[in-house]
Structures are given as C-alpha cells and as structure tokens.
Amino acid sequence: MKKCEGADEVMTTLVLVSHPQLADSTSQQFLKESLPSQNVIWEHIEGQAKLDVAQEQAQLRQVDRIILQFPLYWYAAPAGLKAWEDTVLTRTFVYGDHRYPLAGKELGIVVTTGMPEPAFQRGGAEGLTLDAALAPLAALAQRAKLTWLPIFPIYQFSYLEEPEKLQLVVDYQRYLTQPQPDSLANRQAWFAQRLVDKVQQLPAEQQATGQLIASVFDQNREHLDQLTDTLAMIKEQEDD
Amino acid sequence: MKKCEGADEVMTTLVLVSHPQLADSTSQQFLKESLPSQNVIWEHIEGQAKLDVAQEQAQLRQVDRIILQFPLYWYAAPAGLKAWEDTVLTRTFVYGDHRYPLAGKELGIVVTTGMPEPAFQRGGAEGLTLDAALAPLAALAQRAKLTWLPIFPIYQFSYLEEPEKLQLVVDYQRYLTQPQPDSLANRQAWFAQRLVDKVQQLPAEQQATGQLIASVFDQNREHLDQLTDTLAMIKEQEDD
Numbered sequence: 371m372k373k374c375e376g377a378d379e380v381m382t383t384l385v386l387v388s389h390p391q392l393a394d395s396t397s398q399q400f401l402k403e404s405l406p407s408q409n410v411i412w413e414h415i416e417g418q419a420k421l422d423v424a425q426e427q428a429q430l431r432q433v434d435r436i437i438l439q440f441p442l443y444w445y446a447a448p449a450g451l452k453a454w455e456d457t458v459l460t461r462t463f464v465y466g467d468h469r470y471p472l473a474g475k476e477l478g479i480v481v482t483t484g485m486p487e488p489a490f491q492r493g494g495a496e497g498l499t500l501d502a503a504l505a506p507l508a509a510l511a512q513r514a515k516l517t518w519l520p521i522f523p524i525y526q527f528s529y530l531e532e533p534e535k536l537q538l539v540v541d542y543q544r545y546l547t548q549p550q551p552d553s554l555a556n557r558q559a560w561f562a563q564r565l566v567d568k569v570q571q572l573p574a575e576q577q578a579t580g581q582l583i584a585s586v587f588d589q590n591r592e593h594l595d596q597l598t599d600t601l602a603m604i605k606e607q608e609d610d
Numbered sequence: 611m612k613k614c615e616g617a618d619e620v621m622t623t624l625v626l627v628s629h630p631q632l633a634d635s636t637s638q639q640f641l642k643e644s645l646p647s648q649n650v651i652w653e654h655i656e657g658q659a660k661l662d663v664a665q666e667q668a669q670l671r672q673v674d675r676i677i678l679q680f681p682l683y684w685y686a687a688p689a690g691l692k693a694w695e696d697t698v699l700t701r702t703f704v705y706g707d708h709r710y711p712l713a714g715k716e717l718g719i720v721v722t723t724g725m726p727e728p729a730f731q732r733g734g735a736e737g738l739t740l741d742a743a744l745a746p747l748a749a750l751a752q753r754a755k756l757t758w759l760p761i762f763p764i765y766q767f768s769y770l771e772e773p774e775k776l777q778l779v780v781d782y783q784r785y786l787t788q789p790q791p792d793s794l795a796n797r798q799a800w801f802a803q804r805l806v807d808k809v810q811q812l813p814a815e816q817q818a819t820g821q822l823i824a825s826v827f828d829q830n831r832e833h834l835d836q837l838t839d840t841l842a843m844i845k846e847q848e849d850d
Contacts, residue, residue, distance in 0.1 A: 390696070444695045445746035446686065453689035456630070498749050505745060506685035509738045 380409060383546045384433040385480075388415045388440040388451035397482045397527035401439065404539040406547050416450040426458040431471050436516070437546060438507065439480040445496070445503040455510070464514045473515035478545060479504060482524045519550060554598065558591050620649060623786045624673040625720075628655045628680040628691035637722045637767035641679065644779040646787050656690040666698040671711050676756070677786060678747065679720040685736070685743040695750070704754045713755035718785060719744060722764045759790060794838065798831050 385405070389398050392414055405412055411433065415421075430436065440447045464472065481500065489495040490503075500521050501508075511518040522545045530538065544552070548560040565587055569580035625645070629638050632654055645652060651673065655661075670676065680687045704712065721740065729735040730743075740761050741748075751758045762785045770778065784792070788800040805827055809820035 444692075444699065445749045446692065449689050449693035449696050452684075452686065452692045455684045456689050459684065496749060497752050498745055502742070502745050503749065505738055505742050509685045509736060509743065512737050 381435060381547060381549065382433045383410045383435040383437060384429060385410060385412045385437045385439055385546065386415055386451070386454070387413065388438070388448045388454070390416055390448055390450060392417065395441070397441070397524060398439075400527070400535070400538075401480070401542060404542050406543045410546060415454050416448075421454060421457050423458050423460070426454070427463050427471075430458075430475075433475065435476040435478060435519075435546070436472075437478045437480055441482045442484075442500075442503065445498065446506070459510070459514075470515045475516055476519050476550065477507075477511045477514075477516040478519040478522060479507060480522045480524065480542070480545065482527055484526065487523070487525045517550075519545075520552075554594075558594070562587060562591060621674045621787060621789065622649050622651065622672065623675040623677060624651045624653065624669060625677045625679055625786065626653050626655055626691070626694070628678070628688045628694070630656055630688055630690060632657065635681070637681070637764060638679075640767070640775070640778075641720070641782060644782050646783045650786055655694050656688075661694060661697050663698050663700070666694070667703050667711075670698075670715075673715065675716040675718060675759075675786070676712075677718045677720055681722045682724075682740075682743065685738065686746070699750070699754075710755045715756055716759050716790065717747075717751045717754075717756040718759040718762060719747060720762045720764065720782070720785065722767055724766065727763070727765045757790075759785075760792075794834075798834070802827060802831060 383406075387398060387402075389395050392398050402412065411429065413429075438447065438451060440451055443449075446452070460466075464470070481504070483490070483500075485496055490498065490500050492498070496503075500523055504521060508518050510516075522542070524538065544557070544560060549556050562584075565584050569577070569584050572580045627638060627642075629635050632638050642652065651669065653669075678687065678691060680691055683689075686692070700706075704710070721744070723730070723740075725736055730738065730740050732738070736743075740763055744761060748758050750756075762782070764778065784797070784800060789796050802824075805824050809817070809824050812820045
C-alpha cells in the first residue's frame with residue numbers, strides 16, 4: 371500500500387546551515403526555532419573553527435536526508451558552503467572507485483532570498499530561476515547519485531505576516547522530515563504521526579479527548595483514502 | 611572604419627586567479643608564464659591574507675576587462691573566489707543608488723576542467739554545459755551591467771601536446787587583451803600590433819628585415835580586407 375510509505379520509518383535529517391553572520395539573521399534564527407524536535411541534526415558550517423573532514427563525511431553517511439540551508443549571495447550559496455563542498459566532498463569520497471556512499475540519500479535546498487519570487491525568471495530583476503542558479507548543486511547531486519528534492523525557497527522572509535510564518539514552520543518541518551514525494555498520502559501520514567506524538571504529551575485527564583481527536587482524524591483519513599481510490603478508478607475508466 | 615576598432619586603444623585587464631594551491635597547479639603556472647607583458651594586472655585571490663575591499667573595488671573601477679580564472683570545483687569557482695564575490699562585490703558597490711561603476715567593462719572567465727569537453731552537455735558525464743554551470747556568474751555580470759565574454763575553457767590541460775600549448779598561449783593572450791568581438795579584423799589588428807612591438811625589440815642590424823616582414827603583413831592584411839569587402843558585397847547581392 372503506497373499510501374503508508376514511510377509512515378513508520380525513522381528518517382534522520384542533517385541540516386547544514388551556511389551563513390557568515392548567523393546570529394544577525396532573523397530568518398535563520400526563525401528556522402532554527404522551527405526545527406522538528408526529533409531526528410534532525412543541525413550544523414552551522416561557519417560556526418566551526420576548522421572543518422573535520424572525516425567527521426563530516428561520517429555524518430553524511432549516517433543520515434537519510436541532507437538539507438543545505440543558506441541565503442542566496444550572488445546567485446549561489448555563501449563562500450562558507452562552497453568551502454565545505456571543496457573540502458569535505460572529495461572526489462574519492464563522492465564517487466571514487468565507483469563507491470557512492472551518498473547514493474539514494476536525498477538532497478534538499480532551503481534558500482532565502484532578498485528579492486521576491488517574480489524576480490527569479492527571465493526578464494525578472496534577477497534574470498534567472500532559482501533552479502538555474504542552483505544548477506551546480508543539482509549537478510553535484512547527480513554526480514553523487516543523491517536524489518534531488520524540489521528547492522524550498524523562502525522569498526523576503528522579513529516581509530512575511532504572522533500567518534505566513536506559521537505556515538512556514540509547518541512547511542519547513544515537512545520539507546525536513548516528511549517522506550517524499552510530497553503526496554496527499556505522505557502528508558496525511560506525516561500529520562497523523564505528529565498528532566499521535568502530541569496526544570501522548572497531553573496530561574492524563576486530557577488523554578481520552580486527545581485519542582478521540584486522533585481517531586476522528588484517522589477515520590477521516592480512511593474516508594479520504596476511499597475517495598481517492600474511487601477517483602483513481604473513475605480516472606482509469608476514462609483513460610481506457 | 612570598424613576594422614581598425616580598438617587597434618590603438620590601450621586597454622587594461624585584471625586577471626583574478628582563484629586556486630587554493632596555486633604553486634602546485636601546472637595549468638595556473640603555465641598561464642602565469644603566458645601572461646602578456648603589458649597592461650595586465652595579475653592577482654591571486656587566496657594569496658592575500660585579508661582582502662582589502664576598498665583597494666579591490668578601486669582596482670575594478672580602473673580596469674577595462676576583468677578576467678576570473680579558476681579550476682572548476684563542483685561546477686563552480688573555488689570557495690576563494692566566492693569569498694571575494696561575497697566580500698568585495700557589495701550591493702552598494704555594484705548597483706547601489708543606481709550607480710553602476712562596472713557598467714560597460716567586460717567580464718571574461720578562464721576555467722580549467724579535469725574532464726574533457728564532451729562531458730559538459732546533457733547526457734555527458736557532468737550532465738550540464740559550462741554555460742549552465744557558470745550561470746550565476748553570468749547573472750552577476752548582468753546585474754553589474756558588465757559585458758559577458760564567451761567563456762574561455764581549458765579542458766584537461768595536463769593532456770595537451772606541445773603545439774596545443776603554444777596555441778593556448780596565443781589564444782589566452784588574445785582573450786586577455788584583444789578587443790571584442792573576436793572578429794577577423796580585430797584579430798588582424800591584434801597580431802599586427804604584436805608584430806610592430808617585436809620588430810622594435812630586434813637588434814639594429816635586423817631592423818630592416820623586421821620592417822620588411824611587418825610591411826608584407828600589412829599588405830596581406832589590406833589585400834584580405836579587400837577580399838572581405840568583396841565577399842560582403844557578393845553576400846549582400848545574394849540576400850536581395
């Protein structure tokens with residue numbers, strides 16, 4: 371059953387943050403506060419006096435999803451991330467002797483921009499898409515046999531309203547930990563798991579109510595699954 | 611007369627080299643030996659303990675052509691060049707207050723690669739063109755109103771034979787100092803100027819011979835110009 375894919379797996383995510391002045395970055399501080407509480411390793415690249423190549427490589431081997439998170443400087447990641455690439459991602463490590471230790475892992479990009487979304491297109495103020503700007507990272511993913519996730523852009527963080535920021539927290543957490551693809555089934559499973567976790571954290575006297583909510587959510591989800599199946603059947607008949 | 615364009619101008623070129631181990635790089639040492647003797651400033655970015663932003667910016671203002679020269683690491687320039695970009699090319703300097711101090715200057719890229727030319731295309735080992743990999747630099751040029759020169763790639767320098775290396779010296783010198791576009795007329799003017807310079811350096815007893823050679827070159831050039839004009843006329847009539 372594809373809809374249950376990844377629901378019970380425990381996935382580990384590594385978030386590599388590159389920012390030369392992290393403490394001064396409101397967006398990076400916000401994202402740090404928004405991190406999921408479990409199964410996420412967070413690392414600030416520029417925060418280390420000297421990169422420990424062996425340890426960085428070992429860490430990459432252990433995780434399932436790698437997130438590169440940075441502000442866009444001159445249509446690319448800051449120099450700190452490039453230094454990390456140039457140092458940690460040796461040729462021998464990435465594809466030497468046809469061993470590909472990163473093969474099958476996922477690579478996601480969380481990129482903040484000072485310009486709004488429409489700037490990133492031909493004829494826009496920046497004149498190129500984020501996909502085009504980050505093509506070198508996509509090529510790196512291809513070389514390492516990493517699965518490239520669609521980019522997670524955050525345009526003009528400082529202009530976001532409160533409801534947009536709340537939405538960003540959820541979307542960001544899903545980008546870090548939800549199994550791919552970002553399908554309805556995977557979203558449902560992800561939210562259901564979060565609900566179970568929340569209910570378990572409730573005080574004893576609220577457990578019954580919490581479980582009731584969880585069971586209603588589950589029923590709705592089953593109902594939705596049935597509807598989805600029916601729709602799929604109708605679509606199949608149409609295609610014939 | 612377009613064919614004489616730039617022939618008597620003195621153009622200054624700045625070559626910014628980024629390489630973390632310059633002394634160990636045979637290609638970079640070769641290119642350093644191949645530099646034209648005049649009107650070229652050569653600077654090794656990583657060779658400086660700390661970048662002097664004001665001085666770097668002043669230097670950029672003074673020159674006519676800026677060359678970024680580096681090996682391709684993970685489909686981009688090394689971290690050193692990115693650090694230079696992030697530090698020296700402040701927003702205020704590049705396009706603040708709608709002043710564009712670099713407008714109209716030329717930006718060229720000399721990039722060495724470990725992989726052969728066919729690797730840089732869809733389906734090739736690297737899966738993307740050099741143009742696509744270096745799109746962020748082209749976008750930077752566009753933002754700064756710099757004129758982007760076609761990339762000057764050097765594929766697998768260590769496999770070049772001696773005649774190819776000699777050709778490389780000439781092509782490299784032309785890329786650094788010849789007026790654009792790379793037309794027949796501009797090439798002729800460039801070679802003619804080099805010949806005049808060489809003749810002047812000859813000992814007195816060889817001056818007469820040298821001047822004879824230069825004058826034959828000039829006659830041939832005039833003859834070639836006439837042929838070019840004739841061809842252009844024929845082509846015009848065909849187009850009618």
